[in-house]
Amino acid sequence: MLTGVTIAAHIIVDGLGVRSAGPTLQHRLAYVAWLYVLDGPWLLLLAIWLRPALVWSHLRNNWWRGVVGGVASNVSCAVAIYALALGPMAHVAALRETSVLFGALIGTLLLHERFGAQRVAAAFAIVAGLVLMNGPSVSCRSKLLGPANTS
Numbered sequence: 001m002l003t004g005v006t007i008a009a010h011i012i013v014d015g016l017g018v019r020s021a022g023p024t025l026q027h028r029l030a031y032v033a034w035l036y037v038l039d040g041p042w043l044l045l046l047a048i049w050l051r052p053a054l055v056w057s058h059l060r061n062n063w064w065r066g067v068v069g070g071v072a073s074n075v076s077c078a079v080a081i082y083a084l085a086l087g088p089m090a091h092v093a094a095l096r097e098t099s100v101l102f103g104a105l106i107g108t109l110l111l112h113e114r115f116g117a118q119r120v121a122a123a124f125a126i127v128a129g130l131v132l133m134n135g136p137s138v139s140c141r142s143k144l145l146g147p148a149n150t151s
Contacts, residue, residue, distance in 0.1 A: 011093045015084035028085055032078045094133050101126055 014035075021031035047055045059066070083092045101123055107113040 007097075008093070011084070011089060011096070014081050015089040015092070018081050018085045021085075025082075028082055029078070032081050035081075036074060091133055094130055098126060098130065 017035075018028050018031050021027045044055075080092070080096050083096075086092075104115065104119050104123060108115040108119075
């Protein structure tokens with residue numbers, strides 16, 4: 001439950017931040033860029049401080065993986081944060097969490113992990129939630145009683 005609360009708080013903070021950054025694309029991208037500047041380098045600096053030889057050796061041999069992964073991760077995050085400025089936060093958050101479905105699919109197809117009953121149930125719950133949030137609006141009153149009399 002704490003994970004869910006943390007994710008919800010993170011999305012709300014990002015949504016409010018990007019919306020208050022300004023009305024233009026440049027303002028919103030500046031918000032995202034400052035997030036990266038203020039959040040980004042600290043873990044690498046800590047790793048270098050704790051294990052400098054290991055980190056530098058790994059970077060020399062695998063720098064390109066970091067670049068590819070970093071670009072993909074940053075673009076993905078920037079698109080998600082920008083989307084929070086364009087639509088209802090709840091809908092964007094729900095769509096953002098569909099990445100879990102893609103992760104399960106990649107795990108099954110590329111890593112040959114089992115797609116057991118728990119994953120099927122979780123995938124069904126995610127898709128059902130998306131359909132309920134983004135599907136056509138259904139009014140019980142109009143279905144049962146007919147249109148409201150406005151005269």
